Amino acid sequence: MVDAPLRLMGLDPGSQRTGYGIIQAGDRSKPELVAAGVISAPAKQPMERRLQKIYRELREVIASHRPQEMAVEGVFAAKNARTAIMLGQARGVALLAGAQDGLEVFEYPPASVKMALVGTGRATKEQVQMMVKAMLNTTARLPLDASDALALAICHLQSRKLLAKGLK
Amino acid sequence: MVDAPLRLMGLDPGSQRTGYGIIQAGDRSKPELVAAGVISAPAKQPMERRLQKIYRELREVIASHRPQEMAVEGVFAAKNARTAIMLGQARGVALLAGAQDGLEVFEYPPASVKMALVGTGRATKEQVQMMVKAMLNTTARLPLDASDALALAICHLQSRKLLAKGLK
Numbered sequence: 001m002v003d004a005p006l007r008l009m010g011l012d013p014g015s016q017r018t019g020y021g022i023i024q025a026g027d028r029s030k031p032e033l034v035a036a037g038v039i040s041a042p043a044k045q046p047m048e049r050r051l052q053k054i055y056r057e058l059r060e061v062i063a064s065h066r067p068q069e070m071a072v073e074g075v076f077a078a079k080n081a082r083t084a085i086m087l088g089q090a091r092g093v094a095l096l097a098g099a100q101d102g103l104e105v106f107e108y109p110p111a112s113v114k115m116a117l118v119g120t121g122r123a124t125k126e127q128v129q130m131m132v133k134a135m136l137n138t139t140a141r142l143p144l145d146a147s148d149a150l151a152l153a154i155c156h157l158q159s160r161k162l163l164a165k166g167l168k
Numbered sequence: 169m170v171d172a173p174l175r176l177m178g179l180d181p182g183s184q185r186t187g188y189g190i191i192q193a194g195d196r197s198k199p200e201l202v203a204a205g206v207i208s209a210p211a212k213q214p215m216e217r218r219l220q221k222i223y224r225e226l227r228e229v230i231a232s233h234r235p236q237e238m239a240v241e242g243v244f245a246a247k248n249a250r251t252a253i254m255l256g257q258a259r260g261v262a263l264l265a266g267a268q269d270g271l272e273v274f275e276y277p278p279a280s281v282k283m284a285l286v287g288t289g290r291a292t293k294e295q296v297q298m299m300v301k302a303m304l305n306t307t308a309r310l311p312l313d314a315s316d317a318l319a320l321a322i323c324h325l326q327s328r329k330l331l332a333k334g335l336k
Contacts, residue, residue: 052267092264
């Protein structure tokens with residue numbers, strides 16, 4: 001079972017835009033892009049409807065592509081309490097969507113993700129996107145929220161590999 | 169239909185303890201306690217499991233008691249970003265639980281709830297609890313998170329009545 005292809009989902013939740021990306025990786029092959037996109041939840045709708053949309057569409061994505069694990073940003077900074085609570089709400093329903101399908105959730109600090117992909121914790125979203133496209137060998141048009149999500153999935157894959165090596 | 173009994177749910181979400189309370193009120197009768205309690209989500213469990221527990225148990229409460237509307241605290245202050253995000257996550261799955269059953273959600277600032285019940289925006293949780301018990305004419309033992317939730321339901325009921333009078 002060690003060589004069975006593994007599907008990992010990266011998630012970049014937000015109260016207005018939630019990016020997601022799924023990659024597939026065997027033990028010896030390079031990771032491939034399976035799916036990526038952005039779920040929009042327009043600010044003019046009531047918050048509970050927006051949360052419902054994020055939850056429903058994420059569950060559809062998970063049902064379609066069957067990832068086994070989920071990586072999200074560990075966010076512990078925000079402009080103010082209101083922003084943090086709004087972000088937390090979107091993050092909560094996103095984590096719930098994964099948990100309902102039995103996905104294990106892993107968290108990575110934003111700086112670690114940038115470091116893993118670009119080699120510096122201060123990389124821009126555009127630099128991250130360029131590396132994501134190169135590493136997945138794709139020319140697909142990706143919104144920045146989607147490439148951020150894919151970066152999380154790639155970071156998680158690298159961390160799993162390092163862990164596996166460490167355990168040998 | 170104006171005199172049909174109305175069931176309102178108050179909700180006090182938290183990452184470790186989520187209080188809920190449901191009251192029933194006809195147009196001319198005093199409100200009655202239908203149900204109240206606290207959903208515990210132990211801090212030692214992974215966050216996604218805790219969110220799942222809050223979501224699942226709230227949906228059970230809603231299915232059992234069929235409230236028509238939901239009132240939650242409008243929280244826009246927190247000690248720090250981490251606390252706010254943790255609270256936001258619990259709040260997100262709680263709002264989702266209500267939305268999935270078609271409940272309309274209303275928000276009240278904490279000070280307005282205390283003002284509506286005790287007459288001062290600086291009332292303690294114990295004072296709020298005392299007024300909740302008096303107004304619902306109950307001697308039931310209520311945890312503070314549950315009486316806070318019931319206070320939100322009562323505040324929402326009063327606000328609906330004021331609105332109805334204003335529209336006449």
